[in-house]
Amino acid sequence: MPSSWAAHSCHLLARLAHPVLWFPKVAVFSVPQEAAMAFPHLQQPSFLLASLKADSVNKPFAQRCQDLVKVIEDFPAKELHAIFPWLVESIFGSLDGVLVGWNLRCLQGRVSPVEYSIAMEFLDPGGPMMKLVYKLQAEDYKFDFPVSYLPGPVKASIQERVLPDSPLYHNKVQFPPTGGLGLNLALNPFEYYMFFFALSLITQKPLPGTLHIRTSDCAYFILVDRYLSWFLPTEGSVLPALSSSPGGPNPSPAPRTPTMPFASYGLHHTSLLKRHISHQTSVNADPASHEIWRSETLLQVFVEMWLHHYSLEMYQKMQSPHAKESFTPTEEHVLVVRLLLKHLHAFSNSLKPEQVSPSTHSHATSPLEEFKRAAVPRFVQQKLYLFLQHCFGHWPLDASFRAVLEMWLSYLQPWRYAPEKQAQSSDCQARCVSERWAPFVQENLLMYTKLFVGFLSRALRTDLVSPKNALMVFRVAKVFAQPNLAEMIQKGEQLFLEPELVIPHRQHRLFTAPTFTGSFLSSWPPAVTDASFKVKSHVYSLEGQDCKYTPMFGPEVRTLVLRLAQLITQAKQTAKSISDQCGESTAGRPFLSWLGFCSTDTNGSYAANDLDEMGQDSVRKTDEYLEKALEYLCQMFRLSEAQLTQLTLALGTTQDENGKKQLPDCVVGEDGLILTPLGRYQIINGLRRFDIEYQGDSELQPIRSYEIASLVRVLFRLSSAINRRFAGPMAALCSRADFLGSFCRYHLTEPGLADRHLLSPVARGCAARRPRGPRLSLRFLGSYRTLLSLLLAFFVASLFCIGPLPCALLLVLGYLLYAVAMTLLTERSKLHHL
DSSP, rough: HHHHHHHHHHHHHHHHHOHHHOOOOOGGGGOOOHHHHTTTOOOOHHHHHHHHHHHHHHOOOOHHHHHHHHHHHHOHHHHTTTHHHHHHHHHHHTTTSOOOOOOOOEEEEEEHHHHHHHHHHHHHHHHHHHHHHHHHHHHTTTTEEGGGGOOHHHHHHTTTOOSSSSSSTTTTTTTTOOOOOOOOEEHHHHHHHHHHHHHHHHHOOOOOOOOTGGGGGHHHHHHHHHHHHSSSOOOSSSSOOOOTTTTTOOOOOOSSOOOOOOOTTTTTOOHHOOOOOTTOOOOOGGGGGGGGGHHHHEEEHHHHHHHTTTHHHHHHHHTTOOOOOOOOOOOOHHHHHHHHHHHHHHHHHHHGGGGGSSGOOOSSSSSHHHHHHHIIIIHHHHHHHHHHHEEEEEEEEETTHHHHHHHHHHHHOOHHHHGGGGGGGGSSGGSSOOGGGGGHHHHHHHHHHHHHHHHHHHHSSSSSSSHHHHHHHHHHHHHHSSSHHHHHHHHHHHHHSSOOSSSSTTTTTTOOOOOOOOSTTOOOOOOOHHHHHHHHHHHHHOOOTTTOOOOOHHHHHHHHHHHHHHHHHHHHHHHHHHHHHHHHHHHHHHHHGGOOOOOOOOOOOOOOOSHHHHHHHHHHHHHHHHHHHHHHHHHHTTTTHHHHHHHHHEEEOOOOOTTTSSSSSEEETTTEEEEHHHHHHHHHHTTTOOOOOOOOOSGOOOOOBBOOOOHHHHHHHHHHHHHTHHHHHHHHTTTOSSSHHHHHHHHHHHHTTTTTOOHHHHHHHHHHHHHOOOOOOOOGGBBBHHHHHHHHHHHHHHHHTTOHHHHHHHHHHHHHHOOOOOOHHHHHHHHOOO
């Protein structure tokens, strides 16, 4: 009997595990009822999972997706829940980054149109994958997600037995069993899917050769946009419903776990053990909140996974110069966050006019409309501020900062994403920032003021001659110079700096973030009408109650703005100098330079910018950007031309002939000139330079682009052999006092070597220890220009019927006459100096 049971079981395993027997024919999937009853320990999902794993290796991508669609449609949730974690990981990759999955961040429609179309259709918010999520959601399945892969502050908080602030983690932490390793979150299918989707932006590293892919064309970026448009709709008051099959479950069931009050948000932390006990007797959540549970979950997951990498305590520690970075976002990460912020502005601005004001809040308003009003200030503001602060302080000083800059500017301008924006005309009055946005500016005061100061400190350390850096300064100045915006910021600062003792009833208030629960509807805080209190609450919740606020329009920031204005003026002059220098060098080049045979300037010129690579058009753009940026700064801070001129002169930045003749600022020391801090700044930014010339052995100079490398090496060996062989006779000839001695000295010694002024004391010592005697140099014959000149001379001679040998004799005779004349002139000049 045991042997027959084993044989029957092996036969059943072979039938179910073989992919050809069950794929893609659905009828073959079903296990005979007798076998299921006889062997209850043999569960079909394990065979289904094994077959899917086998097909993931053996079948093409399109066929695998077709099979998955049929499996999702035909199998019940009880059998699908076993394949769900594997399927999610196979799509988005593993959390440790080892498995790449479908590589959505590099999948583009123009490169792989078939795979792109199939993947987008499968992962669409109304597609098969989301149908699987809702199918499992209806059965209340839970999936473990390891806490170790959560963002740093969240992971640290949970590991310290402290409940994180966000209600996303509420009632989900699972302690390991005795002897178990690690903490887990018990997530419903929708949460599990979105956790993996959001984290794949961070955990998955780009493959080699994919660094130049445009982020906005990738499947991942477009999927983020689709999910935002679906779950955070800007039109209507309800989410779009997903059509379900007849007799099937609700396509978007809410989680069965009730939403718990989270009254300690922003105030203090509570032990997880205590929180877990208190949650057992929770109050019932507002049933209306079930309508928007997907919207709440999606927003919280995106914000937590993409922005919550820095806590307030960590941010304060990062101000120390010895602090190490804990998380460094990529440019792609920043671009996706900017997409989220732009959509959130459009989502919040889609409120009906009568529902914008908190005073009109009532239970008659739909849950989605309530969520629109609460999304940005309750979830996004604090985490985004810390994220931006870190980027402003730690991002490299290069053009890639443009992504961070545009993300910041997008958040500062919610009016750009308001419905009435389309109705605006092109006149100046229409572009004025409406007073409607004054509450937003005041409640986001630090986003405008402190981050503006952070940008100033970056701009003062960058090369403004570069067109890309000039563009960033122009963009910031243009945004902040919008009519009425500066006045709104000043009003917000006045409200914050208003003395607290003026109104006695404020004295006993705590300036903390408002509290809320897992559902917004059951615990919406009462509207705060005191504008000053709201501004103070915003500042203290982000910076702490002991923060030292620096007013944006105060004297300290005004000094920084004046310094930036001076640098802009200097950068404009430098750009003009470079343009003039390039024009002169181009005009002064011989005809042979067009053939690439002209020698280059070995002493260098202005560096540290990309003007030379981009040409005159780049110079023009840089000048336009800087000119407009200076105009906007003067408009914002009411700077006069007299102030700019006076301060420019005070720093000694007036330039002689556009700065081409004036040396960097320096002082005379024992070993020569020593740069001052101003001189170092002038050199780094290309404002001034030293006239540098090569003072080493001319025979040992690096091979130039206008020389033939192999020929130069051969000529060097030949001349070195001649110099070693005839060193004595050449020295004797050069020591003669007659014309022959002068003729030999002209050819065998470097002209002006004795009169050359050595700038470096080290070079001076080396030159004194190594005197150079007379020697022959044949390196000039390795130049393209010399060889081309000889060929041109032979060609012209052939036109006059002169053969190669007579032509060579004529060239030698001509050179001898030239050398005799130069020798006589050299001797005469020496006698004149004596």
